[in-house]
Amino acid sequence: TLRALIFDVDGTLAETEDLHRQAFNDTFASEGLTWNWNRDTYRDLLKTTGGKERMRAHADKHNIAFTAEDAAQLHAIKTRRYADLVDRGGLILRPGIAMLIIKAQAVGLKLAVATTTSPQNVDRLCQSCWGQPANQIFDVIAAGDEVPRKKPAPDVYQLALNRLDLSADQAIAFEDTANGVQSAHAAGIRVVVTPSIYSTGEDFTGADWILPTLLPANWTADLARLLPAA
Ligand code: XBP
Incomplete structure (x- = not known):
């Protein structure tokens, strides 16, 4: 029987990727880099999951020297910028999400997150969209930097299952990308x-x-036989 719903965040709960893109571009500009990611470039770069890994993919493609420290430093600035952009408001949950979560809570299903982004970003999104911290909505949060391999590897979903203390057949995953589908x-x-x-x-x-x-x-x-009826 179904015991838990496990949600990806970016692109699944809300269309966040253009805010991530803006946060990256603002960071590059404020740090004096000439990098700028338009929508087509970003669509390609999204095949690499994780912000630090995505910047590395860009640097590698253009033969730019880029250390792990460079990535960590830029990414910390990007994360602060993303939080500010989310805090401005305007992000909305994708259709069906809010009601599905209410119904799932009502029937006692566990709710989890399996994301490539950071717990801080999940919290910011929950504050903006629900007016509540992430741990008031979700019983378990599994994030990319907590596991050795990001999506499409199964690691982050396995971590979520471990923390839920459930087996794979007791959960359903919700995703928006090929990498996410492969991971789940x-x-x-x-x-x-x-x-x-x-x-x-x-x-x-x-x-x-x-x-x-x-x-x-x-x-x-x-x-419809599996999910709580709306
Ligand atoms: C989303 C990502 C993330 C975000 C940026 O993947 O790949 O990297 O684009 O977030 P998913 P960070 O939807 O599978 O979670 O910069 O915090 O990595």
């Missing part, structure tokens, strides 16, 4: 994918359900 699938968890602005058109092989949004009107009959 590799952990043996059934996965619902709702493609986002940046991930539309990716190869979602391994997904159990592909839906435009999580609004109940989009649920297939087999999914």
Whole structure:
């Protein structure tokens, strides 16, 4: 039986990637770098999960010397900038998320996050969208820097399952990208994918359900039997 819902954050709970992109670009500008990521460039770079890893991918592509310290330092500035941008407001939960979470709580399902971004960023998003800290919405938060390998590796989903003390068949994952689908699938968890602005058109092989949004009107009959009815 289903015991938990495990959510990806960026692109799944909310369309955050353009705010991440802006935070990166603002950071590059304030630190005197000429790097600037437009939407097409960023779509490519998103194939590399994790902000530090993404900057490294850019540096490697352009043969720019870039140390782990450079990445850590820039990323700390980017994280502060992202928090400020989120705090300005305007981020909204994707359709169906708010109600699904209310219904899941009502029927006693556990709620978890399995994300590549940092716990601080999850907290900021929850404050902005729910007016509550992340640990009041989610029972478990598993983040990218806590595991050796980021998505598409299964590590972050396995960490979430361990902390939930559940097996893979007791959970469903919610994702928006091919990397995320692969990660959940590799952990043996059934996965619902709702493609986002940046991930539309990716190869979602391994997904159990592909839906435009999580609004109940989009649920297939087999999914509706699993999820709490809205
Ligand atoms: C999102 C990411 C993150 C964000 C940036 O992946 O890959 O890197 O783009 O966040 P997912 P950080 O949706 O699978 O969590 O800069 O904090 O890494």
